Each structure stands twice: as structure tokens, then as C-alpha cells.
Amino acid sequence: MDTHLPHAEAALRLDRQLCFALYSANLAMGKLYRGLLRELDLTYPQYLVMLVLWERDGLTVSEIGERLYLDSATLTPLLKRLEVAGRVSRRRDSGDERQVIVTLTEAGRALKAQAQGVPEQVFCAVAYDLPALKSLKQELESLREKLTGA
Template sequence: MEQDELLKLDNQLCFALYSAHLAFNQKYRKLLAPLGITYPQYLVMLVLWEKDHVTVSEIGKKLFLESSTLTPMLKRLEKMELISRQRSEKDERQVFISLTEKGHQLKQQAQAIPENLLGNIHCNLQSLSELKQQLDDLRAKLIE
């Protein structure tokens, strides 16, 4: 590839990923509006629906986010009464995050979101699974 071609926007993998991310966010915004949560808040809830009562650092590790980014989001989720935050009695630096009853109920409302999103993409599950694996591999290489 010629030098000039390397710097064209349409040839940038990072831009393809970025623009796909923006398109996903637009779809998720519509799907999550009835639940009253944002996409980043949805990601936190997914972590908690998978495993309840975890530390802020465990959530951050799973989502690749720093606690300074997570804390304001967790405070908003707590204000919405979807989660509770509790300091560890053994180590005050650790904060445990747990689902409230309202947070558990939200899971039922969210059940249809993945299927709705797949319906919007019009892509078979095998292709999506392969793409997800490729993206996971790419992320792993980038953070090595």
C-alpha cells in the first residue's frame, strides 16, 4: 500500500472500529431508553447480573475501566436504586456492589435486548461469534 493510502480515513482499522462503536451506541440508546439506563450503565448491570456482590475493582477489570470512571456511574445507579454500594468491613478501600430488588427486576426487562439487537444487524450468529472472537484477540494483542 502506498504511503498516502496508509493515511486515508477509509483505510484505518481504528476508524472502522470507532464508527461501528458509534453505530452500536445509537442502537443501544434506543433499546435501553425504556429501561432508563445508558450503555455504560448497561455494561455494569450485565456484570452484576452475571455475578452479584462484586468489588468495584472486579467490575473495572471486567469492563477495562478505572475506578475513577466507574465510581460516578455507580453512584448514579445507586441513586436509581438499581445497586447498593457497601464498604468492606475488612478493608475500607474495597467497595462491594450488589443488585437491589429493582436491579434484579431490570434484568427481566433487559432480556429482549440482545435478540432485538441481533434482529437489527441481520447477520448470522456464526459470523457474529467469529467477529467477536477476532475483536477479543485484537484487544488482547493491543493490551499486551
């Protein structure tokens, strides 16, 4: 993509759209993760929740949502499925009944060992060198911050 603004007609070409480049890359990344996570019996959004809880267990639904940029209405059914699968448990906070605390079960903690190879498999599939991948990640994070006004 060049840095000059295209003429009005060229501006509407699909191959000039940043949003489509991001969208199609996201689709490809999702397909890659689906294949890797199938053996763990996790969907990609469930995997993201597990990553958050493996970093810090015992978070509220709203804290998980903040980390993942998801609202409670999206997270609640996802967490219910993880609970039915025996990966997490949910309980009301005794200090604030409005808050639901999510904790890993023994099976959820054990799943971390099975998931250890996923990041390396993704790195190999992406076929970027490490500095380029770090730079890409930083650029995407910067873009997200600019778009969300953070």
C-alpha cells in the same frame, strides 16, 4: 480492506484506517443500544455494569472495573447514578475498608427480566448470521488481547 500495505499517501486515507472502522462501528452500535436502553432508563455503560452484576452480584468496584476495562475514577460516578436510581447499593467491605462492594437491589434484579430482549434485538438489528457474529466477536476479542498485551 486488502492485505497489501498501501503506499505512503494511500495509507493515510480515512477509508483505509482500521481505527476508524472500529470507531464508526462503535458509534453505530452505541446509537442502537441507546434506543433499546432508553425504555430501561439505562445508559450503555450502566447496562454493562448491570450485565456484570447479573452474572455475579456482590463484586467490588475494582472487580467490576477489571471485567469492563474501566478504572475506578470512571466507574464511581456511574455507580453513584445507579445507586441514586435504586438499581444498586454500595457499601464498604468490613474486612477491607478500602474496598467498596456493589450489590443489586430488588429493583436492579427485577430489571434483568425487562432487559432479556435486548441481546436478541441487537442480533436482529445487526443482521449477521450467528456463526459470522461469533467469528466477529472472537476476532475483536483477539484484537483487544493483542493491543492490551494480555
